Amino acid sequence: MKGGIATFWRHTGAPARIGLLAALLCCFLATFASAEEKSLKGVALIIGESKYQHVPALPNPANDARDVAKMLTDLGFDARSVSDRDASKLKRDLERFIEDAEDADVAFLYYSGHGIEASGENYLVPVDADVGSLTNADEALVPISAVLDELKSTVPVTILLLDACRTNPFPPDAKLRRKPTASASPLSAGGLEPVRGARALASAPDAADNLGTVIGFAAEPGQPALDGAAGENSPYAAAILRHLSAMQGTEFGSVMRMVTEEVYLDTKARQRPWTNESLRRQLYFGASVTEPTGDDGLITGERRQLLLTIADLPDPKRAQIELASAKDGVPLDALYGVLRAMGTDRIPEDPGELEKVLAQQAERLKKMFAERDALRTDDPEIKRLVASADSAVQQGAIVAARTFLDQAVARVEENSSVVDDAEEMIRQKRIADAAIYAKRADASALVFDYKAAAGDYGKAFDLVEKWDEKLRWNYKNQQAEALNAYGTATGDAEAMQQAIDAYKAILNFIPNGEENRDWAITRNNMAVVIETVGEHDKDTARLKQAAEIFRASLAVFEREKDDINWAASQNNIGNVLMKVGERDSDPGQLRQAIDAFHAALEKRPRDKVPLDWASTQNNLGIALFGLSEREATPERLKEAEAAYRQALEVYTREKEPVQWALVQNNLGNTLNALGVQANDPARFKEAADVFRAALEVRTRETFPLSWAATQLNLGNALYHSTRFDTDTGTLEDVVTAYDAALTVYTREKFPMEWASVRNNSGSIHQALGQRTRDTAEFEKSAAAFRDAASVYTRQDFPLDWAMTSYNLGNTLQLLGNLSEQPAHLEEAIAAYRDALGEYKRETAPRPWALAQSGLGATLQQLAMAKGDMHTLHDSIAARRSSLEVLTKESAPTDWASTQNGIGMSLINLSSLERTPKYLDEAEAAFKASLEVYTRETAPIQWAFGLSNLGDVYWNKASFGGGGKPSYRKALELFDQARQGFADSGYTLPIQLMDNKIELVKKQLAQK
Template sequence: MAFVGLSNLSRLRRAWLTAIVAALLCLAATALAVAETKSLKGVALIIGQSNYLHIAALPNPANDARDMAKMLTDLGFDARSVTDRDATKLKRDLERFTEDADGADVAFIYYSGHGIEAGGENYLVPVDADVPSLKDAGTSLVPISAVMEALKKTVPVTIMLLDACRTNPFPADAMVRRSPTASASPIGAGGLEPVRGAKALGNAPAADASLGTVVGFAAEPGHPALDGAAGENSPYASALLRHLAAMKGTEFGSVMRMVTEEVYLDTKAKQRPWINESLRRLLYFGVAPVEPTDDDGLITGERRQLLLTISGLPDPKRAQVELASLQEGVPLDALYGVLKALGTEKIPEDPTDLQKVLDAQAERLRKMMSERAALRTDDPEIKRLVASADKAIGQGAIVTARKFLDDAVGRVEQTNHAVDQAEDLVKQKRLADAAIYARRADASGLVFDYKSAAGDYAKAFSLAEKWDDKLRWNYKNQEAEALNAYGYATGDLDALQHSIDAYRTILNFIPNGEQNRDWAITRNNMAVVLQTIGERETETARLEEAARIFRDSLVVFEREKDDLNWAAAQNNLANVLLKIGERESDPKRLNEAVVAMRATLQKRPREKVPLDWAASQNNLGLALYALSEREAAGEHLTQAEAAYRLALEEYTREKAPVEWAMVENNLGNTLVSLGIQLNDKAKINEAADAFRATLEVRTRETFP
């Protein structure tokens, strides 16, 4: 361990605690021209409170304390661990620790157990605490501020990590008194609050020997933390153990951001740690870990970079990723990994564009997860690489997953020459190889390399074509989808045309030209590509062709009683009619679009698919608004207003903020037109209110 002195405090007012790989070495001396270093002595007290006598027991603090003590010892601390301490023993432990810290440079306390806040004071809860203890909390509990003050007088640097922000273990109406004669205060409902001892030291007197404090909380102030599954570590302890022990030259601020985002991902966004620090020196400690070269080491390395990327994302983007993960049923880690692979500078600022990216990539992730069982190979090396790729994707290490699959494809290509055995063995080999190409194509899609994905799907198709009818259909369909995604993203009309060609190839697989459900789905998908091309052309021929195909598909879906696909095709028909109608002065196509939108709503019942129903209501409003510009005398604006208001009943600000803001904006536009048409000032005022509401979500930062 070592300190680096700061010669110019005004130039670097908030110095983060930092860790390096080599014990007793300082790497920052080159970064700070005037720096003096010295070896440090560190002491640590680890407290685990599990077996409470009168309040709810906690299964994991003892495990947390044992593992944290080992880690801190490995980092060079003189560490002592205690468990299940009553008030007398806990206070004696802390007093002894304060005495032992005399002469040390760093004092480190990790506490895992119950903790409460009342009257602005945080308390550690001994295992013998009960409701009567609250009448004299200063004696029966352990005030944290007193511990911090005592250590501040004894040791230059104090680090306290509190895995104690759990829910209140006492009755909800219980009151706390610091002493029997003190005024009573309620217990904070959401765990601990910022420790008063961790204040900024910018105005500290020169004679103050303290170099500062670091106080870490398992959860944000006012929020409870999770204890974790019984017999394991808490999420906070698990994250500390994973990242604190291998800092390898990374500043402590970055390490704690990794810990914060690790807990955030591990708890599926239910918990985020928080840190309060004020240091006047850069502190280094740690033992150099072996550079990881195995699969897990590579995954962990990319994951740590992912965690730092997540820490820099604004809350609105986080909310969109969390919602997409929840709605699509894919890992939050993997979705964040997709955005990191895209590059933070390329993440769409427009929430609507970001939603499109998240939806498309979530679909790819869901497909990859559902097809894991389909991969069969007798090559142990390929099995290992594919298993590591799956693990990497689950951890959000998308680039590393792509590397594993590159290696797997390399292994496939090395062994291709050996496939000269019996027909059954050849079939198994070809299908296994095709699955590897398809898996790499899936990974390419996750990093937005749709062109490479299409090439690998084409290769998978060529390998599976003569062996498995279902797989050849699947791979060719995925090739068509990847070509469509590439063409849509880049405007490459050749790619879009190749996508149409791929769908036509699929249609040839249908025996005897039968117009069945598969025929209708394939043509419907092909029509979507035609619509994309048509929207980029001045002529409407492609749009008209798409409309004809959607109508043909509707006949089949109606016959097959497939309401879900019927509603999707009808919605597509309505959208393409709207695009055609916007280009024509005759309102005929716009009227047809309105009819088609209303027909869609008949097969999208609100009680079964509320968000799809709301989307169709919004689309209906758009069609009616466009129609009002052609037929101003009608009731179209009033009907559009009603459609938007219905959509807002499901697109609430809490449940779907981006869609809510979009519909509010559409509603505002309609109210303006309606107010002008009716000479109704109240409608204009309502429009202004709608726009103001929209701006609360569409801020300059998110919708510049």
């Protein structure tokens, strides 16, 4: 190998967590279907410790104990409640409870107050405890594991609930001694711990007739439980009190999950109970407190099913929903309700798609909440139904909300015939009725029934069309948005066209065709739909139409001094032009996109709209990067790098992790490209580090598509770094990265991305073939490029097709050289000429120049195989034409590689014509390449350059020019080249150098 070949790239367990509480009076049902019912006796001790004397008091445990005791008593427990007990009284209470439980079937112990843990033991903290209590903890505090062990040895079922996971009330450096003479142990910082050390609460052996134990904590390990507002119940106790009635006919574990998720929702995801359950039979409770009825009953029933659905959701989806709730300021309950109404099997697996769904539905929820106070109706029944619907949405009972609104609409339709004939009363009635349809449309959209939503918005529009201009505009606009959402979700072209028609109808509302602000906003909305449709067209006609509409809006927004909408239009123009420019060989569209983004930034100042500013900076970087692929200079890449780095000043990992990772990925691509142009290993290393950082956010589990894209880009960066080493280890790492990307990018689901990875895989097998001289690797490379070309067809993707043709030419050239089969070289020449059919110097100067250089190299090899001087002259001409673009300043590595190739062709031409007249030119070409290929920056290429230059002097001496000095100069250069190969660990050329050195020494001796 006399020089590298440039290649084009595509960028682009834990314990079961269950809520806890049980009711009694009842039957156990074994896991068998024919289980026999049996009345059981249950005893309960409820403890509430509020009035602490020496550590911080707690306002609510006494309330919790009182209310839980009443509830258990109503359910048939023999329940006793105690509050504010010192150590001696609390121990007597527990001893009495153990005695009372000896003939019971179920023992229920509930504790609310302070609790601590040390060395695997959990302690209840009596109200008289102080720091001194820690020096004799077994006496001054109440260890709980011995109590649990005794209950388990005598009672079939033991239930222990500890609403005590509050922060440690003692000093942070305090130590605990079980007895004054015992060794000291540190306290856990988070109160009680469910499982620690050898004395885990559930570790005691079960009696032969023991049916199991349930141990519940109000919060997860290491997390504090909230006490609630003073005078109320803790969130844990409140959830227990609310959902216990569900025990009638519902299995124990399901109710406990309801309690867990109720606390989770009530605390806005700050607290989630933890449960360790070891029941060996399913447990049901027959008796029930009074259940809510009517609207409340319908809401409560659906909410309980929602809680069970939440319990089954994986943590990544849960985290994404929590983030959307906090970001958009909508109730967590309502967002979960929307997803349950959608159906868990239809929830998008891709985090990006789920983010879009959540953002869309959160916006709709905000709109519903904002407009509810504006609803006016004189019908008390409709008022009641609408109020119930609002309550249902707040609690995530979306289906119930829609049921109430169905009833409200039915009432509207039932009463429509008795509307007063007076015009004002008719107007008010129609507006009120339309609001009901619109509200049901909102609810339909929340369950993703956009088609039904569009129908109801249309009915609302029909009702107000002649009564209220503002409302008719609003409802028709919402109908258009719903039709667009339905068309986008289903690919229904008719719905998309109906959306466009709806926007055209809105434009007719504007008097005298006035091109005002409303006109501009409506046309922009319509252009977004047209752009969406145009993305799936093979031609760019609709994309260009959208761009023209956006442009027409600019004059209006400028006249109205509406900078926000003006900048949004410019940003939209830039995005459309980028999409057009990606398909067009003329870079003019990309340049116009860059101008549009710059214009948008002028009206999107960082200090006023930082996120919009950062978004446009990122878009600008993408456009600059795209343009850099059409130009031969690195300036555009440097501008893209600057744009991305500015965006990252706003998009931080802490505040905007998804956008941060997106921009990091884009920055990595730009650093990689800069490294290629400058032959700079530091750029490749920085790019790889940036991609790895992005992968810390873009995990496969959470963002599979983004993960695959970044794996692909990481592989690209690693590949480019391999030019600075000689082994195959890093190349194999690249293959691993590409194979990982292909586990997501399948041809069936993602043909474009699959083709991109196959293209890059072809380059890796090409490089492996160069390192190992294995023809099988080149065959794999050619197959991969042909795979990519089967997707990148010339008709649909001319530039991508040209890229794969160029890459295929490189592989076939190397294969022909290694196999010494001219047929491969002729195939390579055809592939380069195919690429040059699309690559034009005016529109794609760098790819054109690289293809000319590759063509020249292959023509040289074919000429030498056939002894054809005419073809050799064509080789030199092709390479020299490439240097018109590949300058030392703009593309030093490619310039040096081409200079080296020209030198080789000139030496070969000198040999074929048996004349030394080309050797001076060859010498100048090799020396020029060594201005870039230095021992420090490119040691292998430097060694090859020295060897080639040595060939010049050897040939000069052979032709009789220079005599012994030329032989000595050749010998000196061959020695340096051999040492360079040895220092780099590249052993393959060393034998060749030894042979040259030996021959020159013999010829020198003969002189």
